[in-house]
Amino acid sequence: MYDEEDLAAIREAREEWEAETRDPAVDAHGERKERFATVSNLEIEDLYTPEDVADLDYGEDLGFPGEEPYTRGPYPTMYRGRTWTMRQFAGFGTAEETNERFHYLIENGQTGLSTAFDMPSLMGKDSDDPLSDGEVGKEGVAVDTLRDMEILFDGIDVGEVSTSFTINPSAPVIFAMYVALADRQGVPRERLRGTFQNDMLKEFIAQKEWVIPPEPSLDLVTDTVEFAIRETPGIYPISVSGYHIREAGSTAIQELAFTLADGFAYVEDAEERGLGVDEVAPQLSFFFNSHNSIFEEVAKFRAARRVYANVMDEWYGAEADEAKRLKFHTQTAGQSLTAQQPLNNIVRVTIQALAGVLGGTQSLHTNSFDEALALPGEEAVRVALRTQQIIAEESGAADSVDPLAGSFMVESLTDEVEEKTMAYLEEIRGMGDGSVRDGVLEGIEQGFFHREIQEASYEYQERVEEGEEVVVGVNKYAVDEDPDTDLLHVDEETQERQLDRLAEVKAERDDAAVEAALADLDGAIEDGENVMPVLVEAVKTYATMGEIMDVFERHYGAYREKIGLAS
Structure with missing residues (x-):
């Protein structure tokens, strides 16, 4: 240029x-410091000039919004047309309590629902399972049967709202319940909109929630993709999630590279099923973290779109625009929140949310300032939502498409992130002898991802403890305080109320129909069929989450992670 x-x-x-x-x-x-660097430890120069972007080709590297390589945004008008979807995580206690929070958020201007589940539901256990004792409704909402889903969306037309479900091992069951709910409400399946996280590869890499081993887990994910293409085209059946990779301690580049690798692995697995890349890729969405280093995060989001478009074109031969157009949700960094001086978190979240907007996110969740202490209370949730609304309505950040484009610093960082991300992707592809999917599975088996994240996390914590990385209110500007924050408390009676409902459902349902539905599921697994249609029918009999997941575990066994993987 x-x-x-x-x-x-x-x-x-x-x-x-x-x-x-x-x-x-x-x-x-x-100068203030001997070395200036991002949260991910990328060195920042004191000054950037055209020399730092001398090799930039506007047409090849930037282009225009809505056109390849989508660096400047997946859509031509971006937020000048409409703002991003504003989602606030909601889920605690019973379905009634979370339904009340849903209505509260909608009344306060939220434009998309986002559902958090309790640990038993996440792990495919019923509330009356001995392993669930003490955990029911604590980290999110308890969902055992279709009855809970019916209550969760009472008074909400699922054909009119976009809903995100943060759940992984048992995601196909929740997906089936949502489809069954739509059938009960008389909503055509093609009208359903939303996203299921359902990213099992990320679980084996970082978050560590699983039931069955990686390969059958991947098969089950592909079942949901195939079903969504045929039955629910408005549903993204996978949200390929870098968020939890970053929360586990990765750098921004590891987050991006490992997330994209997982996405390409899902594409390859679906292709092996006989699905074309141009029909599979549009069903994928992505989910990224937004941390404190604002320019690094903007560069990461811009590089993500460019890498994805180029790889989908060059490695997979994608032709459809939608197959090369990366779309993503962003959540501010839970890892960055501090229990000390919790109101400081409002500022952190604002910076992180602004990075997501300047980077061109399609939807955004802003964490609440009290989340380092408890599940978010109503006031904290309202402040988090108002943060998005102020950015959208008052800051001017949404008025121009990709406003930081052309910044010597941002373009240089975007190039650096792209280069380092591609190096990781090539390494993973090499581990699979040319297959990203096989490389990811091999990396899980050999502990590659675990070691990379562990090392990055250790180095970051070392910088914090040495004071090189400042955390305001923790290792600098700390004060003696007794935080006076109203916290949300999930009472112990929640579990009893949920157990009573589950017992009532079991007493009222047709046990013969349940047994027949579970037998059909067993047969579908045995015959290698797509299990989603059978799951929808099973949940309609009020078969429980645990009963269904037990069928998968009997077939494939329970996964146990290897230990001693660190080098």
Whole structure:
């Protein structure tokens, strides 16, 4: 983009500036730190000039919004057309309590629902399972049967709202319940909109919630993709999730590379099923973390779109625009929230949310300031939602598409993130002898991802403890305090109420129909059929989450992670 003579002149002028202006100032006053770096430890230069982006090709590397390589955004008008979907995580206690929170958020302007589940539901256990004792409704809402789903969405037309479900091992069961609910409400399946996280590869890499081993888990994910293409085209059956990879301690580049690798692995698995890349890829969505280093995060989001478009084109031969257009949800960094001086978290979340907007996210969740202490209370949730609304309505950040494009710093960082991400992707592909899917499975088996994340996490914590990485209110500007914050409390009676409902459902349902439905599921697994149609019919009999997941576990066994993987 720049003439060689112009670059030479800029280079000469910079050297003169350094010698005559910068160096004397540094000699006289010094700098705050010996080294300036992002949260992920990418070094930041004191000044960026056209020299740092001299190789940038506008058409190839940037282009225009809504056109390849989508660096500047997946859609031509972005937020000038409409703002991102504003989602706030909701889920605690019983379905009645979460339904009340849903209505509260909708009344306060939320434009999409986002559902958190309790640990038993996440792990495919019923509330009356001995392993569930003490955990029912604590981390999210308890869902045992279709009855809970019916109550959860009481008064909400599922054909009119977009809903996200943060659940993984048991995601196909929740997906089946949502489809069954739509059938009961008389809503055509093609009208359903929303996202299921359902990213099992990420679980084996980082979050560590699983039931059955990786390969059958991957088969089950592909069942949901195939079903969504045929039955629920408005549903994203997978949200390929870098968020939890970052929360486990990865760098921004590891988050991006490992997430994209998982996405490409799902594409390859679906292709092996006989599905075409141009019909599979549009059903994928992505989910990224947004941390404190605002320019690194913006660069990460922009590089993500460029890498995805290029790889889908060059490695998989995608032709449809929608197959190369990466779309993603963003959540602010839970890992960054502090229990000390919790109101400081409002500022952190604002910076992180702004990075997501400047990076072109399609939907956004802002964490509540009290989440380092408890599940978010109503006031904290309202502040988090208002943060998004102020950015959208007052800041001007949503008025122009990709407003940081052309910044020497942002473009240089975008190039650096892209280069380092591609190096990881090539390494993973090499581990699978040319297959990203096989490389991911091999990386899980050999502990590759675990080691990479563990090392990055250790190095970050070391920088915090040495004071190189400042955490305001923790290792700098700390004060003695007794936080006076109203916290949400899930009472112990919640479990009893949920157990009573589950017992009531079991007493009222047709046991013969349940047994027949579970037998049909067993047969579908045995015959290698897509299990989703059978699951929908099974949940309609009020078969429980645990009963259904037990069928899968009997077939495939329970997964146990290997230990001693660190080098």
